[in-house]
Amino acid sequence: MAKVETAMHESNRIDFPEYLDEAVEIWNEISEWWDDRIGDGNEAQNYLIEPTQEKLLNLQPGDHVLDIACGAGRFTRRMADQGVHVTALDHSRKFIRRAKERAYGYEDRIDFHVVNAANREALAAIPGSPFDAAVCTMGLMDMAVITPLAESLPQLLKPRGKFVFSVTHPVFNSNGTRNSMEREFTENGVVEDFRVSVPPYSDACTYLGVGINGQPRAHRYFHRPISDLLRVFMQQGFALTVLEEPRFPPKAQEESSSTMSGQFWWHFPLILVARLEMLDN
Numbered sequence: 001m002a003k004v005e006t007a008m009h010e011s012n013r014i015d016f017p018e019y020l021d022e023a024v025e026i027w028n029e030i031s032e033w034w035d036d037r038i039g040d041g042n043e044a045q046n047y048l049i050e051p052t053q054e055k056l057l058n059l060q061p062g063d064h065v066l067d068i069a070c071g072a073g074r075f076t077r078r079m080a081d082q083g084v085h086v087t088a089l090d091h092s093r094k095f096i097r098r099a100k101e102r103a104y105g106y107e108d109r110i111d112f113h114v115v116n117a118a119n120r121e122a123l124a125a126i127p128g129s130p131f132d133a134a135v136c137t138m139g140l141m142d143m144a145v146i147t148p149l150a151e152s153l154p155q156l157l158k159p160r161g162k163f164v165f166s167v168t169h170p171v172f173n174s175n176g177t178r179n180s181m182e183r184e185f186t187e188n189g190v191v192e193d194f195r196v197s198v199p200p201y202s203d204a205c206t207y208l209g210v211g212i213n214g215q216p217r218a219h220r221y222f223h224r225p226i227s228d229l230l231r232v233f234m235q236q237g238f239a240l241t242v243l244e245e246p247r248f249p250p251k252a253q254e255e256s257s258s259t260m261s262g263q264f265w266w267h268f269p270l271i272l273v274a275r276l277e278m279l280d281n
Protein backbone atom coordinates (compact mmCIF):
# COMPACT_ATOMS: atom_id res chain seq x y z
CA MET A 1 0.00 0.00 0.00
CA ALA A 2 1.69 3.23 -1.06
CA LYS A 3 1.54 6.08 1.38
CA VAL A 4 0.82 9.37 -0.34
CA GLU A 5 0.06 11.70 2.53
CA THR A 6 1.61 12.24 5.93
CA ALA A 7 -0.42 10.53 8.63
CA MET A 8 -2.24 12.60 11.22
CA HIS A 9 -2.13 11.38 14.80
CA GLU A 10 -4.51 12.18 17.62
CA SER A 11 -4.50 10.13 20.80
CA ASN A 12 -7.61 8.30 22.00
CA ARG A 13 -9.53 8.89 18.84
CA ILE A 14 -10.80 6.09 16.62
CA ASP A 15 -13.47 7.94 14.57
CA PHE A 16 -12.84 10.58 11.91
CA PRO A 17 -16.31 11.96 11.01
CA GLU A 18 -14.83 14.86 9.04
CA TYR A 19 -13.91 12.33 6.31
CA LEU A 20 -17.33 10.65 5.92
CA ASP A 21 -18.37 12.69 2.87
CA GLU A 22 -14.96 12.45 1.22
CA ALA A 23 -15.02 8.66 1.62
CA VAL A 24 -18.37 8.37 -0.20
CA GLU A 25 -17.08 10.60 -2.99
CA ILE A 26 -13.83 8.66 -3.43
CA TRP A 27 -15.44 5.21 -3.31
CA ASN A 28 -18.04 6.27 -5.88
CA GLU A 29 -15.21 7.49 -8.09
CA ILE A 30 -13.05 4.36 -7.88
CA SER A 31 -15.66 1.60 -7.39
CA GLU A 32 -15.97 0.47 -11.00
CA TRP A 33 -12.20 0.49 -11.60
CA TRP A 34 -11.73 -1.41 -8.31
CA ASP A 35 -14.30 -4.05 -9.22
CA ASP A 36 -12.86 -4.42 -12.74
CA ARG A 37 -9.49 -5.17 -11.17
CA ILE A 38 -10.31 -7.54 -8.30
CA GLY A 39 -14.02 -8.29 -8.55
CA ASP A 40 -13.30 -11.74 -9.97
CA GLY A 41 -10.91 -12.55 -7.11
CA ASN A 42 -7.23 -12.28 -6.30
CA GLU A 43 -4.85 -14.40 -4.22
CA ALA A 44 -5.63 -12.60 -0.95
CA GLN A 45 -9.38 -13.05 -1.42
CA ASN A 46 -9.12 -16.65 -2.62
CA TYR A 47 -6.57 -17.98 -0.14
CA LEU A 48 -6.70 -15.74 2.94
CA ILE A 49 -9.86 -13.70 3.38
CA GLU A 50 -12.77 -15.69 2.04
CA PRO A 51 -11.95 -19.21 3.35
CA THR A 52 -11.08 -17.82 6.78
CA GLN A 53 -14.25 -15.76 7.05
CA GLU A 54 -16.31 -18.70 5.82
CA LYS A 55 -14.78 -20.95 8.49
CA LEU A 56 -15.34 -18.41 11.27
CA LEU A 57 -18.93 -17.67 10.21
CA ASN A 58 -19.85 -21.38 9.91
CA LEU A 59 -23.13 -20.42 8.20
CA GLN A 60 -26.01 -22.87 7.95
CA PRO A 61 -28.56 -22.96 5.12
CA GLY A 62 -31.44 -20.66 6.02
CA ASP A 63 -29.30 -18.26 8.08
CA HIS A 64 -29.77 -14.53 7.47
CA VAL A 65 -26.55 -12.51 7.35
CA LEU A 66 -25.85 -8.77 7.32
CA ASP A 67 -22.94 -7.89 4.99
CA ILE A 68 -21.52 -4.48 5.93
CA ALA A 69 -19.49 -2.54 3.32
CA CYS A 70 -20.20 -5.22 0.71
CA GLY A 71 -18.60 -3.39 -2.23
CA ALA A 72 -19.53 -5.18 -5.47
CA GLY A 73 -20.76 -8.13 -3.42
CA ARG A 74 -18.17 -10.83 -4.09
CA PHE A 75 -18.34 -12.34 -0.59
CA THR A 76 -22.09 -11.59 -0.50
CA ARG A 77 -22.66 -13.95 -3.43
CA ARG A 78 -20.29 -16.54 -1.97
CA MET A 79 -22.43 -16.62 1.19
CA ALA A 80 -25.66 -16.78 -0.82
CA ASP A 81 -24.21 -19.79 -2.67
CA GLN A 82 -24.26 -21.59 0.71
CA GLY A 83 -28.03 -21.26 0.93
CA VAL A 84 -28.12 -18.25 3.27
CA HIS A 85 -30.05 -15.03 2.75
CA VAL A 86 -27.87 -11.90 2.74
CA THR A 87 -28.81 -8.30 3.39
CA ALA A 88 -25.89 -6.28 2.08
CA LEU A 89 -25.07 -2.60 2.46
CA ASP A 90 -22.48 -0.13 1.24
CA HIS A 91 -22.32 3.68 1.34
CA SER A 92 -21.34 3.84 -2.34
CA ARG A 93 -24.35 3.81 -4.69
CA LYS A 94 -22.01 2.93 -7.56
CA PHE A 95 -20.71 -0.13 -5.74
CA ILE A 96 -24.30 -1.18 -4.98
CA ARG A 97 -25.24 -0.68 -8.62
CA ARG A 98 -22.31 -2.90 -9.65
CA ALA A 99 -23.22 -5.44 -6.93
CA LYS A 100 -26.78 -5.66 -8.25
CA GLU A 101 -25.52 -6.16 -11.82
CA ARG A 102 -23.24 -8.96 -10.67
CA ALA A 103 -25.97 -10.59 -8.56
CA TYR A 104 -28.19 -11.40 -11.52
CA GLY A 105 -30.07 -14.59 -10.55
CA TYR A 106 -29.58 -14.04 -6.81
CA GLU A 107 -32.62 -11.78 -6.38
CA ASP A 108 -34.37 -14.23 -4.02
CA ARG A 109 -31.31 -14.56 -1.76
CA ILE A 110 -29.71 -11.10 -1.61
CA ASP A 111 -31.09 -7.62 -1.02
CA PHE A 112 -28.78 -4.62 -1.40
CA HIS A 113 -29.07 -1.21 0.30
CA VAL A 114 -27.18 2.07 0.00
CA VAL A 115 -26.48 2.74 3.70
CA ASN A 116 -23.66 4.51 5.49
CA ALA A 117 -22.57 2.27 8.37
CA ALA A 118 -21.82 5.43 10.37
CA ASN A 119 -25.51 6.31 10.43
CA ARG A 120 -27.30 4.77 13.46
CA GLU A 121 -30.82 5.55 12.21
CA ALA A 122 -30.12 4.04 8.80
CA LEU A 123 -28.69 0.90 10.41
CA ALA A 124 -31.73 0.58 12.69
CA ALA A 125 -34.03 0.83 9.66
CA ILE A 126 -32.41 -2.04 7.74
CA PRO A 127 -35.08 -4.68 7.10
CA GLY A 128 -34.54 -8.25 8.23
CA SER A 129 -33.00 -7.87 11.69
CA PRO A 130 -32.22 -9.57 13.96
CA PHE A 131 -29.60 -11.40 11.87
CA ASP A 132 -27.83 -14.66 12.67
CA ALA A 133 -24.48 -13.10 11.82
CA ALA A 134 -22.84 -9.99 10.44
CA VAL A 135 -19.69 -9.74 8.36
CA CYS A 136 -17.48 -6.89 7.20
CA THR A 137 -14.95 -7.97 4.56
CA MET A 138 -11.94 -5.66 4.35
CA GLY A 139 -14.09 -2.69 5.30
CA LEU A 140 -13.35 -1.39 8.80
CA MET A 141 -9.97 0.13 7.89
CA ASP A 142 -11.76 2.07 5.13
CA MET A 143 -14.53 3.31 7.42
CA ALA A 144 -14.06 6.79 8.88
CA VAL A 145 -16.42 6.11 11.80
CA ILE A 146 -16.99 2.71 13.42
CA THR A 147 -18.50 3.47 16.86
CA PRO A 148 -22.15 3.73 15.64
CA LEU A 149 -21.78 0.35 13.94
CA ALA A 150 -20.39 -1.23 17.11
CA GLU A 151 -23.22 0.30 19.14
CA SER A 152 -25.88 -0.86 16.65
CA LEU A 153 -24.73 -4.45 16.17
CA PRO A 154 -26.16 -5.83 19.45
CA GLN A 155 -29.66 -4.80 18.30
CA LEU A 156 -29.06 -6.03 14.75
CA LEU A 157 -27.97 -9.52 15.86
CA LYS A 158 -29.78 -12.42 17.49
CA PRO A 159 -28.61 -13.53 20.94
CA ARG A 160 -25.08 -14.96 20.64
CA GLY A 161 -24.94 -13.60 17.08
CA LYS A 162 -21.50 -13.52 15.44
CA PHE A 163 -19.65 -10.64 13.85
CA VAL A 164 -16.73 -11.63 11.62
CA PHE A 165 -14.44 -9.05 10.05
CA SER A 166 -11.22 -8.91 8.06
CA VAL A 167 -8.89 -5.91 7.80
CA THR A 168 -5.47 -5.13 6.39
CA HIS A 169 -3.19 -6.23 9.23
CA PRO A 170 -2.90 -3.22 11.57
CA VAL A 171 0.75 -3.99 12.43
CA PHE A 172 2.28 -5.31 9.22
CA ASN A 173 0.11 -3.71 6.53
CA SER A 174 -1.11 -0.32 7.73
CA ASN A 175 -0.17 3.32 7.89
CA GLY A 176 2.64 3.09 5.35
CA THR A 177 4.58 0.07 6.57
CA ARG A 178 7.65 -0.64 4.44
CA ASN A 179 8.81 -4.04 3.30
CA SER A 180 12.41 -4.86 2.49
CA MET A 181 14.45 -7.89 1.58
CA GLU A 182 18.23 -8.26 1.71
CA ARG A 183 19.85 -11.05 -0.28
CA GLU A 184 23.18 -12.37 0.89
CA PHE A 185 25.32 -14.68 -1.22
CA THR A 186 26.96 -16.97 1.34
CA GLU A 187 29.18 -20.02 0.96
CA ASN A 188 26.07 -22.10 1.74
CA GLY A 189 23.91 -20.41 -0.87
CA VAL A 190 21.64 -17.39 -1.12
CA VAL A 191 20.09 -16.21 2.14
CA GLU A 192 17.08 -13.88 1.97
CA ASP A 193 16.22 -11.70 4.94
CA PHE A 194 12.71 -10.21 4.94
CA ARG A 195 11.93 -7.21 7.18
CA VAL A 196 9.02 -4.91 7.87
CA SER A 197 9.46 -1.38 9.11
CA VAL A 198 6.47 -0.22 11.16
CA PRO A 199 5.69 3.50 11.54
CA PRO A 200 4.16 4.82 14.79
CA TYR A 201 1.45 2.30 15.66
CA SER A 202 -0.22 3.22 18.94
CA ASP A 203 -2.46 6.11 17.88
CA ALA A 204 -5.31 5.76 15.40
CA CYS A 205 -4.70 7.95 12.39
CA THR A 206 -5.85 8.54 8.83
CA TYR A 207 -3.84 8.62 5.63
CA LEU A 208 -4.36 8.38 1.89
CA GLY A 209 -3.10 5.25 0.17
CA VAL A 210 -3.77 2.77 -2.58
CA GLY A 211 -5.04 -0.76 -2.07
CA ILE A 212 -4.46 -1.70 -5.71
CA ASN A 213 -1.45 -0.36 -7.56
CA GLY A 214 -2.51 2.15 -10.23
CA GLN A 215 -5.91 2.96 -8.78
CA PRO A 216 -7.19 6.22 -10.31
CA ARG A 217 -7.40 8.05 -7.01
CA ALA A 218 -5.99 7.22 -3.58
CA HIS A 219 -8.55 6.48 -0.88
CA ARG A 220 -8.48 7.18 2.81
CA TYR A 221 -7.47 4.53 5.31
CA PHE A 222 -8.13 4.67 9.03
CA HIS A 223 -5.37 2.99 10.98
CA ARG A 224 -6.48 1.68 14.38
CA PRO A 225 -4.33 -0.35 16.78
CA ILE A 226 -5.68 -3.89 17.27
CA SER A 227 -6.72 -3.20 20.88
CA ASP A 228 -8.72 -0.10 19.86
CA LEU A 229 -10.36 -1.95 17.01
CA LEU A 230 -11.50 -4.79 19.26
CA ARG A 231 -12.35 -2.66 22.29
CA VAL A 232 -15.05 -0.65 20.52
CA PHE A 233 -16.96 -3.91 19.92
CA MET A 234 -16.10 -5.56 23.25
CA GLN A 235 -17.47 -2.50 25.08
CA GLN A 236 -20.85 -3.39 23.55
CA GLY A 237 -20.83 -6.93 24.98
CA PHE A 238 -18.95 -8.83 22.28
CA ALA A 239 -16.36 -11.45 23.23
CA LEU A 240 -13.44 -12.17 20.93
CA THR A 241 -13.67 -15.89 20.18
CA VAL A 242 -11.21 -16.30 17.28
CA LEU A 243 -8.35 -14.20 15.93
CA GLU A 244 -6.58 -15.41 12.79
CA GLU A 245 -3.60 -14.27 10.72
CA PRO A 246 -4.17 -16.54 7.72
CA ARG A 247 -1.16 -17.79 5.75
CA PHE A 248 -0.83 -18.58 2.08
CA PRO A 249 -0.91 -22.36 1.64
CA PRO A 250 2.09 -24.02 -0.09
CA LYS A 251 -0.05 -24.40 -3.24
CA ALA A 252 -0.44 -20.60 -3.45
CA GLN A 253 3.27 -20.13 -2.86
CA GLU A 254 4.05 -22.40 -5.82
CA GLU A 255 1.57 -20.56 -8.05
CA SER A 256 2.47 -17.03 -7.03
CA SER A 257 5.20 -14.98 -8.63
CA SER A 258 8.67 -15.11 -7.16
CA THR A 259 8.84 -11.33 -6.89
CA MET A 260 9.89 -9.92 -3.56
CA SER A 261 6.45 -8.41 -2.93
CA GLY A 262 4.82 -11.78 -3.64
CA GLN A 263 7.17 -13.64 -1.33
CA PHE A 264 6.97 -11.06 1.43
CA TRP A 265 3.49 -12.13 2.50
CA TRP A 266 4.60 -15.72 2.98
CA HIS A 267 6.52 -14.45 6.01
CA PHE A 268 4.23 -11.76 7.49
CA PRO A 269 0.43 -11.62 7.85
CA LEU A 270 -1.24 -9.45 5.23
CA ILE A 271 -4.69 -9.76 6.82
CA LEU A 272 -6.21 -9.99 10.31
CA VAL A 273 -9.54 -11.82 10.69
CA ALA A 274 -11.59 -11.79 13.90
CA ARG A 275 -14.75 -13.41 15.17
CA LEU A 276 -16.68 -11.63 17.92
CA GLU A 277 -19.78 -13.10 19.55
CA MET A 278 -22.45 -11.31 21.54
CA LEU A 279 -22.48 -12.61 25.10
CA ASP A 280 -25.92 -11.46 26.24
CA ASN A 281 -27.77 -9.08 23.91
Ligand SMILES: C[S@@+](CC[C@H](N)C(=O)[O-])C[C@H]1O[C@@H](n2cnc3c(N)ncnc32)[C@H](O)[C@@H]1O
Nearest residue numbers: 027069070071090091092116117137139142143
Ligand atom coordinates in the same frame (compact mmCIF):
# COMPACT_ATOMS: atom_id res chain seq x y z
C1 LIG B 1 -11.86 -2.55 0.31
S1 LIG B 1 -13.55 -2.33 -0.08
C2 LIG B 1 -14.20 -3.95 0.36
C3 LIG B 1 -15.48 -4.25 -0.34
C4 LIG B 1 -16.02 -5.66 -0.17
N1 LIG B 1 -16.41 -5.95 1.20
C5 LIG B 1 -15.05 -6.67 -0.68
O1 LIG B 1 -14.42 -7.36 0.12
O2 LIG B 1 -14.89 -6.76 -1.91
C6 LIG B 1 -14.13 -1.30 1.25
C7 LIG B 1 -15.59 -1.00 1.15
O3 LIG B 1 -16.00 -0.22 2.27
C8 LIG B 1 -17.05 0.63 1.86
N2 LIG B 1 -17.25 1.64 2.92
C9 LIG B 1 -16.33 2.49 3.43
N3 LIG B 1 -16.87 3.25 4.38
C10 LIG B 1 -18.17 2.86 4.51
C11 LIG B 1 -19.25 3.28 5.34
N4 LIG B 1 -19.08 4.24 6.25
N5 LIG B 1 -20.44 2.66 5.21
C12 LIG B 1 -20.61 1.67 4.29
N6 LIG B 1 -19.64 1.26 3.46
C13 LIG B 1 -18.41 1.83 3.57
C14 LIG B 1 -16.53 1.13 0.52
O4 LIG B 1 -17.49 1.73 -0.29
C15 LIG B 1 -16.01 -0.18 -0.07
O5 LIG B 1 -17.03 -0.88 -0.75
